[in-house]
Amino acid sequence: MSKQKYTAAQRAExxxxxxxxxxxQAAMKPRGTLGGICETFGLTYNTAVLQVNPKRTCHTLSPLLIEQVLSATQSSLIMDAVCRAHGNAGWFLLPDENNQCDEMVDIALLGQKFADLNSTSLDAYADKVIEPDEYASMQKDGYALISHIQTILKNAERNMERNNGNA
Structure with a gap:
């Protein structure tokens, strides 16, 4: 897989x-998303478009706009990017307390996420050279695996508390 360059759409995925x-990607790819964000938060659309465009240097992306886009889209792309920038962090979503979970399905999905990371890693190491896109793919699969592990642990904790009287 080395030496293969992703297109922008492949890289985002x-x-x-x-x-x-x-x-x-979070603000512009689902068409109309940025317009909805601007309407919700009272932003000027043209200014927001310039701020989120990474190719435009005349306007900078403000932390407030990042927060507003994240709040409106709940984008995992943004969370992955923040963890990447930190260098030694990961993130996960806690499962909704009201949702019933199927533990067996969660465990099966854990195996699938591990297989995804394993496959991506084997492809990347096939020629003994890790390219930036290959590393970024490994990172994304790794974050997904860690997130799923945390989901299983949180669901197990809730089950334990529910069935053991908040032990």
Whole structure:
């Protein structure tokens, strides 16, 4: 797989992006998303478009706009980018307390996420050279695996508390 370059769309789907690219993908790829964000938060659309465009240097992406895009889209791309920027962090969503979970399905999905990471890693190491896109793909699969492990643990904790009187 080395030496293969992803297109921008493939990179967004398969890799962990830098923060500016992640905000752009979250705000612009589902058509109309940025317009809805501007309407919700009272932003000027033209200014917001310039701010989220990573190719435009005349406007900078503000932390407030990043927060607003994240709040409106709940984009995993942005969270992955923040963890990548930190370098030693990961993130996960806690399962909704009201949702009933199927533990067996969660455990089966854990195996699938591990297989995804294993496959991506084996492809990347096939020629003994890790390219940036390959590493970003491994990172994305790794974050998904860690997130799923945390989901299983949180659901197990809730089950324990429910069935053992908040032990």
């Amino acid at each position: 398969n890799c962990v992006l830098d923060l500016e690219a992640a905000v752009y």
